[in-house]
Amino acid sequence: MTPTRLRFGFQRIHILLRREGWPVNKKRVRRLYRLDGLQLRMRVRRRKHMALHRGPAPVSTGLHQRWSMDFVHDQIFDGRPFRVLTVVDQWSRLSPVLEPGFSLTGRHVVAALERVGAATGFPASITVDHGTEFMSKALEAWAFYCGVHLDFTRPGKPTDNSHIESFNGRLRDECLNVHQFLSLAYAQAKLDAWRHDYNHSRPHGSLGHLTPNEFIRRSQETRAAEIAVSQL
Secondary structure: OOOOOOOOOHHHHHHHHHHOOOOOOHHHHHHHHHHOOOOOOOOOOOOOOOOEOOOOOOOOOOOOOEEEEEEEEEEOOOOOEEEEEEEEEOOOOOOOEEEEEOOOOHHHHHHHHHHHHHHHOOOOEEEEOOOOOOOOHHHHHHHHHHOOEEEEOOOOOHHHHHHHHHHHHHHHHHHHOOOOOOOHHHHHHHHHHHHHHHHHOOOEHHHOOEOHHHHHHHHHHHHHHHHHHHOO
């Protein structure tokens, strides 16, 4: 008898038995196979992630350590839909980029992150959902080679990425629902203006009613003062 074949179905087992001289009927093999509970489901292969963060998400304690990323949807005046890539820093609530587009793929996400990273540097991790753009090979390869972990939320658990959910709510209420966008370029201009106001002028209750830029500057001043005192 041939060695045990744990993943073989009854048809292949029947062929092996016939080769070894067993005059057994295929229906009998199938009946015995099912009675013994040997039928197995085909396993669905899942792509392995090279830059996937595993385990509980660490708490952000500094600027550009952990970002959150997502999409929001709207439409141009003529009815054409577009999306906006939204990114926010979890510690300071600073928004480094808002990128609108009619068709935003994983490559477009990478290009936007590259432009931002050239000025700010890349975070240690980015929290995202299971959207096709965030599951793309382009973003996966970029994250791996840049040393950025992709922290995927649990399916059906938007609270796992509460920072971006809160940010997107403010963006829609204070910008998207207020303006009528005549073109994508016009939308980009309005989004840039709102992002500048959000970072520099809009106070946040979670930051002690400071703006993101004020919170960053005050934290840096406090840190510098602590270092100066420790060196005395």
